[in-house]
Amino acid sequence: MTVSESRRAPLTVGTRLEPLELEPVTRLTLALYAGASGDHNPIHVDIDAARGAGLDDVIAHGMLSMAYMARLVTAYAPPTAVRSLHARFAAMTHIGDRLTCRGKVTQIFEVAGEQRALLALEVVDASAERKLTGEAVIGLSAPDARDAGAHGGQE
Amino acid sequence: MPPTFLFCLEMEQPDPWEHFKHIGVDVLSVLHGEQSFSHHAPAWAGDRLHFVVRVADLYEKKQGALEFVTMETRVTNQDQVHVADLRSVVIVRNA
Numbered sequence: 747m748t749v750s751e752s753r754r755a756p757l758t759v760g761t762r763l764e765p766l767e768l769e770p771v772t773r774l775t776l777a778l779y780a781g782a783s784g785d786h787n788p789i790h791v792d793i794d795a796a797r798g799a800g801l802d803d804v805i806a807h808g809m810l811s812m813a814y815m816a817r818l819v820t821a822y823a824p825p826t827a828v829r830s831l832h833a834r835f836a837a838m839t840h841i842g843d844r845l846t847c848r849g850k851v852t853q854i855f856e857v858a859g860e861q862r863a864l865l866a867l868e869v870v871d872a873s874a875e876r877k878l879t880g881e882a883v884i885g886l887s888a889p890d891a892r893d894a895g896a897h898g899g900q901e
Numbered sequence: 902m903p904p905t906f907l908f909c910l911e912m913e914q915p916d917p918w919e920h921f922k923h924i925g926v927d928v929l930s931v932l933h934g935e936q937s938f939s940h941h942a943p944a945w946a947g948d949r950l951h952f953v954v955r956v957a958d959l960y961e962k963k964q965g966a967l968e969f970v971t972m973e974t975r976v977t978n979q980d981q982v983h984v985a986d987l988r989s990v991v992i993v994r995n996a
Binding site: 826 | 928
C-alpha cells in the first residue's frame with residue numbers, strides 16, 4: 747500500500763506528489779464500491795433510477811473519488827498517520843471517466859511535537875475537469891514508533 | 902484501516918437513509934457536497950465503535966431549490982476513546 751515510502755525524498759513545501767492515475771470508472775467499479783462502502787443509493791448502480799432522477803446515466807459515488815484521493819495520501823503516510831482529510835465534491839463523475847489524483851505539500855508545521863504536512867489535493871478527469879478538491883494533514887515524525895505504542899496500549 | 906473507512910461503517914446500518922425518509926426527502930435527490938474526517942486515535946480490527954450522528958446545520962439556497970444539511974458524527978471505541986469526527990454536507994435538490 748505504501749509505495750516505496752522510505753525511498754522517497756522528505757516532503758517539503760512545494761513538493762508535488764506523484765500523481766495517481768486510475769483505470770476508467772466502470773459500472774462494475776460502482777457496483778463493487780456500493781457493496782464495499784455500504785452506500786447502496788440506486789443513483790450509482792441503477793440506470794432506471796438515475797434517469798428517473800433526471801440524469802442521463804448513473805454517477806459515481808463522491809466517496810469513491812475521495813477514497814482514491816486517500817490512496818494517494820497513503821502512498822506518502824501510513825493510514826494511522828493520516829490526521830485529517832477533507833473533500834469538496836465539485837462535479838459529477840461519470841462512467842468512463844479516467845480520474846487522476848494530484849497533490850502538493852503546501853505547509854509543514856508542528857502540533858504537539860509532531861511534524862505534520864498539509865497537502866492540497868485534487869481529483870481531475872482526462873479533460874482536466876476538477877471532480878474534487880481536498881486537503882489532508884499527515885504526521886511525518888516517527889509514525890511507526892507511535893503507532894506501535896498506540897496499538898500496544900489497546901491490547 | 903483505510904482513511905475513509907469510517908464513512909463506510911457509518912453506512913452499515915439497516916437503512917442509512919432512514920433519517921432522510923423521515924423528513925420526506927427522496928434519496929435520489931441527494932448529492933454529497935463535502936466530507937471531512939478528523940482522526941484522533943487509530944481503530945483496529947476487533948474494536949467496537951460507537952457512532953453518534955447529529956444534524957449540525959441546515960440551510961437553503963436558490964429559494965429552497967437546494968437544501969444543505971450538515972451532519973456531524975462522533976466515533977468512540979469500547980474504551981470511550983475518541984477515535985474520530987466525521988462531517989458530511991449533503992445537498993438536497995428540490996425539483
